Amino acid sequence: MSAELLRPVSELAELVRSGELAARELVEACLRRIDELEPRINAFTHVAHDAALAAAEEIRAGDPRPFAGVPIAIKDNRAVAGMPITMGSDLFADVVPRHDAFLVRRLREAGFVIVGKTQLPEMGILPTTEPRRFGPVHNPWNLERTPGGSSGGSAAAVAAGMVPVAHGNDGGGSIRIPAACCGLVGLKAARGRVSVGPDGGHSFLVSDGVLTRTVAETAYLLDVLAGYELGDATWAPPPPAPFAELARRPPGRLRVAVALTPALAGASVDPECERAARDAAARLESLGHEVGEIDPPWGSEDLLPDFTRAFGPLISLTTWLGGRLRGRPPAEADVEPLTWAMWERANEQSTMSLLTAQSRLEDVARSIIAGLAPYDIVVTPALARRQLPIGEVHGRGPDPMGHYRRSGHFTPYTAICNVTGLPAVSLPLYHGEDGLPLAVQLIGGPAGEGQLLSVAAQLEAALPWAQRTPPV
Secondary structure (H helix, E strand, C coil): CCHHHHCCHHHHHHHHHHCCCCHHHHHHHHHHHHHHHHHHHCCEEEECHHHHHHHHHCCCCCCCCCCCCCEEEEECCCCCCCCCCCCCCHHHCCCCCCCCCHHHHHHHHCCCEEEEEECCCHHHCCCCCCCCCCCCCCECCECCECCCCCCHHHHHHHHCCCCCCEEEEECCCCCHHHHHHHCCEEEECCCCCECCCCCCCCCCCCEEEEEECCHHHHHHHHHHHEECCCCCCCCCCCCCCCHHHHHHCCCCCCEEEECCCCCCCCCCCCHHHHHHHHHHHHHHHHCCCEEEECCCCCCCCCCHHHHHHHHHHHHHHHHHHHHHHHCCCCCHHHCCHHHHHHHHHHHHCCHHHHHHHHHHHHHHHHHHHHHHCCCCEEEEECCCCCCCECCCCCCCCCCHHHHHHHHHHHCCCCHHHHHHCCCEEEEEEEECCCCCEEEEEEECCCCCHHHHHHHHHHHHHHCCCCCCCCCC
16 A cells, blocks of 8 residues: 555645655555556546646645645535536436535645545435446455445545545435444534535535544544635534644543434444444543443434435435436436435425424434533444445345335434534444444534544544554
8 A cells, every 4th residue: 555645634745845745746646546446446436637637736845735735535426627526326427517616625725636536325325335327336444345325435545545535425424434434534523514515505414524544634624624605504603723723632521421222213233333332431431531321312213204304305406406407307217216216205295294304303403412411422333233245235126215224224323413413423443353443433512523523532542543454
């Protein structure tokens, strides 16, 4: 594995800034690594060799931008000018936007060099990444297992050392799930922290972020991405100091709750996943925190129907947009069976049903946040099952909604944070008996990413993971 691409983004930027490493050399190393591993990993939908090298050629030693010359990949559901945006679907096959998403513009302004677009399941629906259009992404730790989803291409690319960092987004766990599967840090920021513009003004469920190897890198990138953009409908309050600084501060003695009950009726928890959460809680107690197990305020109530009634129209809106860009209504052949099933359900759903589901989720969110208010941090398993074999959940075949329901039993701890808007991070603290990464999830308070990152950094120091690398 190319040693340069395993170094933290701050170190890579300093190498370029000092002149010890040319930006073009760094980007060339990245592109070589992608070309070498892509036949096995299948993480990318588009590799921008010429554009990336041209951008790197313009960067010189002494460039004042904080991450000048550092390669990054963008999940293929955000606009990058001049690069295809496929949403993992045949429906968007020929769409090439002429504008950058605001977050992409911010990354460019910070000096990052975009080397390509990464895979996602069609429309980002599932927590696995096996789209019909591009085929499955393979987990670098075990090529027969899923890297998770929906930011599975980004997670696999970072874990395999194809890029040092990659963009992702999270509408039900889509950063935290692949981070857990691939041994990475994955933060879902608080609602409204990162703008979804200019293509959206507000998102109740989705938050953009990154997949990284270390907590410090996640904090640095959050400082780049976070903040109000002109026209945003809502935004999170600014932190009292840069997130990178807050991550370095000792968290002090905190009240920590351990919640093992899944936020999905009927879900069971793999013993290794439960043990990881308990071990993490014990480590936090040894670090001086007050720790206790709770019956979480989400109970075992089944929120999946209301979540689906709120989430499904988002997918259907994207499907409608794809048809509009093609100049005709979407057809069943354009999309996978699960996407079409959601499209049909959303078209049959009344406006009152959607509004009722949103209202119910908001009411549940308020009660959950109130129930968790006595605690600074909540620890849960990141996943309820070990990394699924490729082919188990893909959204095709005669019962696509059955795949969707089963996927929830794989990931019953993540979507509750999207419903509440609370920040949450997946940390790769352990390895299971199968040799695959074994992660825990930490949930913070409202707009509490600073404290969450501080505790995550404390655990990282106690249980370092960044030097673990997969077999590839």
